[in-house]
Amino acid sequence: MAASCSRAGGAAAASVPQGWPRTARAPPQQHREGLGSGCKLLACRRHRRRVGPSGVAANCSRRQWVADVCSAVSIRPRFEGLMAPYVQKLITDMAEEEVSMLLGVSSEITKLEDNMEGSRIKELNQRLDEIRRGAAEFNFLANIRSSRNRRTIADAEHSSSLKSMSEFDETAIVGEKIERDTKELAQVLLSDENHHDLKVVSIVGMGGMGKTTLAQKIFNEPTDQKHFKVKVWLSITQQFDEAELLRTAIEHAGGVLGGAQDKTLPTRNLTDAMSVGRFLLVLDDMWSDKAWSDVFCVPARKASQKQLGSRILITTRLEHLAPMMGEYFHQHHVRPLDIEDAWSLLKKQLPPDQVVGIDRLKNIETEILKKCEGLPLAIKVIGGLLSTRYPSERDWNVVLTCPTWSVAGLPEQLDSRIYLSYEDLSPQLKQCFMYCSLFPKGEEILEDVVVPMWISEGFIQPPDESSSHEHGLEEMATEYYRELIRRNLIEPAVKYSLTGYRCTMHDVVRTFAEYMARKESVVVVDDRQAATCGCRDGSKLVRHLSVGQTISAVEWVILQKQKSLRTLIIRSSIKFQPGDTLRSFSSLQVLFIHAPASAADFKSLRFLQLESLPCCTQLPDGLCFLPCLQVLVVKDAPAIKRIGPEFQAPSCLSAGHTAAALAPAFPKLRDLQLVGLCEWEEWEWNDDGCEQQQGSAKATIAMPCLERLEIQNCKLSYLPLGLASVNRQALRRLHLYDLTNLTSVENFPSVVKLDVFRSPKLKRISGLSSLHMIRIVSCPNLEVLEGVPSLDSLALQDQTMEALPGYLRAVNPRYLRLHCSKKLYKSLSSPGSSEWNKIRHIEKHDISYNEN
Structure with missing residues (x-):
């Protein structure tokens, strides 16, 4: 989603023309008021003492305490997004000042009395007493950000933040070694040795070592561009769908997509597409030979017999994988960066104004880089953290001496350098970061998808309880998205490296994010998980559930057991039984599905995306009655030719013409995206009927809160009169x-x-x-x-x-x-x-x- 223009906060921002790629700003300042006037803070004096690292286990306990606070006010779900960031901020600030903050919510309870039963208020008081007692049990670990050095949006705007990026991730390309490796492997791919055999070139190394970066550089080498007529790049997930993998390969090879149910015809089409010319097939991040043996072996071998000199390039952590593929192979091991290349890579992560004179800090940085052990991913993440600091010996030494470098209790497979960066995030940004783990490997994180999801979840709160329209929650959320990019916790996809519109998350980072979110989030990626929705422990409170493209359909009855869901993302087929309904998810705030459902049952729904609808000839009629819907995305519905008035029909057309008749259609919709309706020719929309009946056009105009409209790839010749109404003030x-x-x-x-x-x-x-x-x-x-x-x-x-x-x-x-x-x-x-x-x-x- 393209960020709307905002006032410049510094000289650097002011010089950039509005609406074009610009440097991003750090996330907005987090206001200490947080809970607003509805709750008050009770302060008590406390002796200040040094608090040592308590490890991940203690942090989990603290997070559980925060969850208890959120759960105590979950009678009104909107408070969770408001309280959780504030309570977490209190935790990180307690060790810095001689004040201990305890939550008192008496005024909030008073405000809620009209909406709660007396017994519920009594229960709430009891639970809050327990939480208040629990707060005293923790020794809070101070965040590595000092109060004097914590960067806010105001001071961040005085420096450039987002680094400029080229066709692929140039910020990961440093030193002569990678240039030598690129030329060496390019020569191996082009060499005539064993010319008549299909050759496999394998790049091997541990996670975060830079295998994909090296492969990308080879893939974009000018000599390879001329030598290989057909070039296909595929990222291989551990649980992949054969049909989808074939379809993607055919599309990238420029072939013809078939409509067959089995894989015989697609396999033949892929063979034909790769037989057009000498091909280079890249299989990135392979964990087994299954994708090769089950999907690509046959078409690659057949095509290589017609196009001699064709090659396969793979990246993997497994040395034994290339020999298992049964072809002539060459293996290259990626080594850690030496200290000079590591120093060059780190400097690329810093804004230009911080790089000037930075060599004076090289002694400290050498010690920091030793802790990164030459791993490019670790260096980039730590570089992103350092970019938020003033480049001084004092500030960088705070990072160097932080005890979080070796936190106790962190599982061995997780990288403590990422934990260091994670602990530096604000509470709101931590929530946004963990939420990104709901997008499984192979799924890009789209800015205009994840930003409204964050807003709907309540992660983004306006300052001083202001309305979202006045202070632009979307702009604040977009700044969070840019901050995650700047910290290298998410990375722009190749084709969107300049704008960052589409991002990916490195496997090592995703594994960490999934671990930190494990208490409330589950990502289902295989049939074994689908059988239980990843929840073997029945006591687990799942709030965010993402179901990937599993091979078998998920039983709807299993999903219905998760009654506390706030986010449900479904990319798989669902098995419905007679009597199954959608009413179980009363707390649902975000719904992302690939096909339309009975959306009118979701009275609290704020975000809805309908995607991949090849047989859908019209949009669901009942969507306009969803009272809380804020974002609606309709994507890839090629059979729709007309959208009639029933889509945005005002409620006055409903039977009865009662008080409900005064409510407009889509009463809270802010963002409407209609993308890929490639045969859509007519949009019939005229609000005159209801305006005349009610005598108040402003009260009955459809979509009165619409702020943003995106239409892409259709045959519309004009925009409807109802959309261009003179009474439409919010667009x-x-x-x-x-x-x-x-x-x-x-x-x-x-x-x-x-x-x-x-x-x-x-x-x-x-x-x-x-x-x-x-x-x-x-x-x-x-x-x-x-x-x-x-x-x-x-x-x-x-x-x-x-x-x-x-x-x-x-x-x-x-x-x-x-x-x-x-x-x-x-x-x-x-x-x-x-x-x-x-x-x-x-x-x-x-x-x-x-x-x-």
């Missing part, structure tokens, strides 16, 4: 991508940001009186841009453009960013040219072109 951002038949965008007076990409028939944009920023990409027939008096930033991109459009004379933005053809660029380089005269009235320009 701020409108994103239109690949609308090939769209002819105009008109009359959206509240929109401040507009994206129009790849709409070749677009001719007119007008009537956007509040528009602040617009980006126009590959819209060659646009003739009119008018009615935009507030326009501040205009970005125009068309590499085929040889003359500037005439509408540039009629607008007066402060900033123009232009990406055009080389011919036009040269013309604009002459200040007196006719093309330059079209934009000379604009204050600031940024003009570029591509050589190719």
Whole structure:
């Protein structure tokens, strides 16, 4: 999800044009008020004492104490997201000051009396007394962040934060060794030795050693680009779906996808696709030879007989894997980085303003790097942590001497360096980080998916109990997402390295996150887990459940046992029985499924994504009656050609015309995304009927809170009148991508940001009186841009453009960013040219072109 523009907080931020890739800021400052006026804090004096490391076990006990507090107020679920971060912050701050904070919620209970029964209040008091007594039992471990050095959004904005990234992760590429390894292995792939045999090249090393980075660099080598006509990169999960793996391989190889139920036809199609030319097949992170023997062995061998010199490149932790594949093989062991390369890699993780003069800290950093043991992942994570510190001997020494480097009780397979970085996160950011573990390996973490999930879960809270509309919870959540990227806890996917829109989580980091979230989160990835939903212990309170693409369908009756679920993510088939319903999940806040269900039963639902609907010809009618739904995503529904008025039908059309008739359709929907409805041609939406009946257009307009709308890849020629209603005050951002038949965008007076990409028939944009920023990409027939008096930033991109459009004379933005053809660029380089005269009235320009 593209972050909306916000006011600049420092010189670095102010120099970046709005709406284009920019450095991210640290997460917003966490306010100590936290619980607001509804709860009060009782303070008592306490002797200050040094507290030593108590290990993971003690931390788990502390987290359990926090969970008890959250559970005590779970009668009102919204308080959990509010209290948990605050209570955790109290824990980390107690050892720093001579104050011990105890929770008192008498005023909150008073406020809730109207909504609770007397017996429940008595029970709540008893539980809070137990929690209050439990608080005194803990010796709290001070966080390694000192109160003086803890960075907030205000001071973070004075330095660059997000490093710039190229086609793949350049921040992991350092030193001559990786260059030598790349050239050596590229030569092995290209060599004519055993030319007639299919050769396997295996990169072996422990987790976090940089195997994938080396493979990526080889994959992108110019010599390989010329030598191999067909190149396929696949990440292999431990529990993979054969059909999905085949489909992905065919797609990457440029082949034809078949519709057969068995794998005979897809296997043949993959063979044909790889037989077009000499191929390079990369199988990243293999844990066994099963993917090779069951899926790729036959098509690869057959295709290699037609295309001599084809190669297989694998990355693995297992030395014996390559010999098991039964082909001629070459094995390369990745070694730890030496101290100079490690130092270079660490410096790449720091903002540019911190790198200047950093060599004065090399002695301290040498000691820090020794603790990283030459592992690139560990160095990147610690580098991300150090990037939040002022580069001084004192601040870096705090990190060096932190006892968390060797925490007791951490399982052997987990990396204590990641625990060090985790402990440095704010309580809210810890929740967001652990939540990312619900996306299993092979699933990308999309910004516009996970950000609204965090918000719906209550992880993101506005300061001073302000409304989300006033203070922008989405912007705050987006800053958290960027902070996780900056700390290298999630990493941008290859194609989205510049924007970070799609991210992945390294296996080593994911394993750690799953462990830290194990008390309340379960990820089901195989049939054995599916039989119990990963919950062998019946006493386990599961709040977040993610069901991956298991081979067998999951029994719905097993899911229904998890009555405390707040997040349910389903990517697998579900076995329903007569009488099965969705009413068991009364606390559900986030639902992510691949097919539509009886969503109207989810009265508390805030986030809903419907994805991969090849046979769906219309959207469910009842979605508009969900009272709490805030985010709706419909993705990949190619059979839908029309969306009728029943989709956004106002409640006044329901039978009875009672008091419920006053409620609008989608009353709290903030974000609507309609993506991949490639045959969608008509959207019928007119609010006139109900407005006339009720006499109050504002009260009955559908989607009155809609702030963001994204439409991508469809055949709409116009946007409906109901969407462009003059009474629509909340809509701020409108994103239109690949609308090939769209002819105009008109009359959206509240929109401040507009994206129009790849709409070749677009001719007119007008009537956007509040528009602040617009980006126009590959819209060659646009003739009119008018009615935009507030326009501040205009970005125009068309590499085929040889003359500037005439509408540039009629607008007066402060900033123009232009990406055009080389011919036009040269013309604009002459200040007196006719093309330059079209934009000379604009204050600031940024003009570029591509050589190719």
